[in-house]
Amino acid sequence: xxxxxVAVKAKRGQRSKESIxxxxxxxxxxxxxxxxxxxxxxxxTTKQIADVAKLPKSNIxxxxxxxxxxYRRVLESIFVEWMKAAEPFxxxxxxxxxxxxxxxAKMDLSRTRPFGSKVWxxxxxxxxxxxxxxxxxxxxxxxDTCVSSINTxxxxxxxxxxxxxxxxxxxxxxxxxxxxxxxxxxxxxxxGKKLTDSEFEEKKQQVIxxxxxxxxxxx
Amino acid sequence: xxxxxVAVKAKRGQRSKESIxxxxxxxxxxxxxxxxxxxxxxxxTTKQIADVAKLPKSNIxxxxxxxxxxYRRVLESIFVEWMKAAEPFxxxxxxxxxxxxxxxAKMDLSRTRPFGSKVWxxxxxxxxxxxxxxxxxxxxxxxDTCVSSINTxxxxxxxxxxxxxxxxxxxxxxxxxxxxxxxxxxxxxxxGKKLTDSEFEEKKQQVIxxxxxxxxxxx
DNA sequence: ATTTAACCTGACCAAGTGGTCAAATATTTT
DNA sequence: AAAATATTTGACCACTTGGTCAGGTTAAAT
Numbered sequence: 001x002x003x004x005x006v007a008v009k010a011k012r013g014q015r016s017k018e019s020i021x022x023x024x025x026x027x028x029x030x031x032x033x034x035x036x037x038x039x040x041x042x043x044x045t046t047k048q049i050a051d052v053a054k055l056p057k058s059n060i061x062x063x064x065x066x067x068x069x070x071y072r073r074v075l076e077s078i079f080v081e082w083m084k085a086a087e088p089f090x091x092x093x094x095x096x097x098x099x100x101x102x103x104x105a106k107m108d109l110s111r112t113r114p115f116g117s118k119v120w121x122x123x124x125x126x127x128x129x130x131x132x133x134x135x136x137x138x139x140x141x142x143x144d145t146c147v148s149s150i151n152t153x154x155x156x157x158x159x160x161x162x163x164x165x166x167x168x169x170x171x172x173x174x175x176x177x178x179x180x181x182x183x184x185x186x187x188x189x190x191x192g193k194k195l196t197d198s199e200f201e202e203k204k205q206q207v208i209x210x211x212x213x214x215x216x217x218x219x
Numbered sequence: 220x221x222x223x224x225v226a227v228k229a230k231r232g233q234r235s236k237e238s239i240x241x242x243x244x245x246x247x248x249x250x251x252x253x254x255x256x257x258x259x260x261x262x263x264t265t266k267q268i269a270d271v272a273k274l275p276k277s278n279i280x281x282x283x284x285x286x287x288x289x290y291r292r293v294l295e296s297i298f299v300e301w302m303k304a305a306e307p308f309x310x311x312x313x314x315x316x317x318x319x320x321x322x323x324a325k326m327d328l329s330r331t332r333p334f335g336s337k338v339w340x341x342x343x344x345x346x347x348x349x350x351x352x353x354x355x356x357x358x359x360x361x362x363d364t365c366v367s368s369i370n371t372x373x374x375x376x377x378x379x380x381x382x383x384x385x386x387x388x389x390x391x392x393x394x395x396x397x398x399x400x401x402x403x404x405x406x407x408x409x410x411g412k413k414l415t416d417s418e419f420e421e422k423k424q425q426v427i428x429x430x431x432x433x434x435x436x437x438x
Numbered sequence: 439a440t441t442t443a444a445c446c447t448g449a450c451c452a453a454g455t456g457g458t459c460a461a462a463t464a465t466t467t468t
Numbered sequence: 469a470a471a472a473t474a475t476t477t478g479a480c481c482a483c484t485t486g487g488t489c490a491g492g493t494t495a496a497a498t
Contacts, residue, residue, distance in 0.1 A: 021422050023428035038345050056477050068413030126257050128403045135407045143408055167425040171394045174227050178393035184347045188354045189362055206386040277447050
């Protein structure tokens with residue numbers, strides 16, 4: 001990411017005000033996501049974010065005014081990406097396919113954008129003070145449709161019943177996000193080695209198979 | 220000094236130096252766990268901890284010297300309790316029983332001591348800087364024995380193979396700890412209502428059944 | 439009873455903290 | 469070209485931070 005910042009800054013010199021703002025906002029958002037992921041809202045400082053973004057601190061305040069404002073923007077952008085990964089549940093009719101693609105997409109997100117997942121986790125752990133609206137309206141709505149999909153599959157005897165469909169959904173969330181949020185722990189328990197791309201693909205398949213079997217679908 | 224004298228002194232409002240230290244350390248540790256759970260190491264302040272403990276800030280420093288020191292003591296105490304819950308995996312031979320009791324114990328811990336789980340999660344998310352030793356030696360050791368138990372069950376055809384036994388173990392961790400770490404999210408998605416004890420018992424059973432089925436055991 | 443050792447805490451400090459601002463610079467508009 | 473607008477940033481400020489410490493109180497040992 002550092003290289004990206006350097007590249008963008010190097011290119012500057014003859015660009016429109018509009019694109020300057022656009023670029024800098026992206027740079028700052030990326031830096032903020034990284035820092036917030038590590039230390040949460042309270043534990044992060046605007047100075048840290050500025051250093052990662054390689055900009056003066058005043059610049060961060062110029063574009064986002066307050067730390068809280070910047071934080072909210074980060075949360076919002078994560079939520080958007082999150083919802084994109086959630087589409088499979090509504091686009092596939094067969095549970096085997098829907099679950100396979102959804103779990104796969106969530107695993108991919110954990111791999112490619114772990115910081116976002118961590119910011120989200122941090123926010124929830126600290127009581128979700130800045131996300132209650134997102135959770136109780138937008139996420140809740142998606143969860144409801146998702147739960148009714150699962151219930152339909154149960155009624156059609158396509159999957160085993162698990163009592164409350166939420167339990168199954170939460171298992172998917174927890175298991176997939178674990179590979180982002182707890183990645184440091186996983187590395188340490190893997191003798192200090194990060195999973196290679198192909199090892200991660202394998203992991204993904206294993207997770208998908210476990211999830212499918214948990215509701216009685218033979219992979 | 221006889222117990223009678225101690226009792227009398229206690230009645231008069233006097234406490235022995237030893238019990239004063241013991242009591243205050245416990246009070247401070249409990250307060251610290253609560254605060255660290257919410258804001259992590261960097262985001263928590265000794266003043267907040269002092270306020271929750273209802274003691275002057277200097278008192279916190281008197282007993283634990285530094286914030287980091289107090290934080291390490293909290294982590295250590297959580298790890299100890301965690302390992303206690305982990306015993307079933309070594310005391311039951313049959314996977315069905317071992318898994319049932321282990322998952323049950325972890326769910327119970329999420330219910331009764333959610334702050335500890337959150338402190339742990341926070342620490343891992345922020346890169347586990349204070350826990351590398353605990354993770355790479357003590358936790359690693361337990362994981363290794365656990366993995367070999369699972370592998371044995373696979374060889375004896377008592378459970379389905381999931382490729383890497385770690386995948387299964389991590390699924391258990393993630394799913395059970397989710398009920399502690401993400402409790403605020405669960406409450407919001409449950410229309411603002413916390414689960415009652417009996418509802419939680421039900422959830423616990425559902426989780427156990429999902430986990431068992433994921434490796435091909437009919438509950 | 440007196441000394442010793444542990445406990446207690448308000449006052450204090452140096453090092454940050456989020457945020458402001460004015461002045462300098464760069465781009466756009468007229 | 470000049471006025472208007474947007475970006476950049478060092479200097480600055482009121483406030484909070486973790487941590488210290490002196491001087492007091494309380495319990496234990498002599």
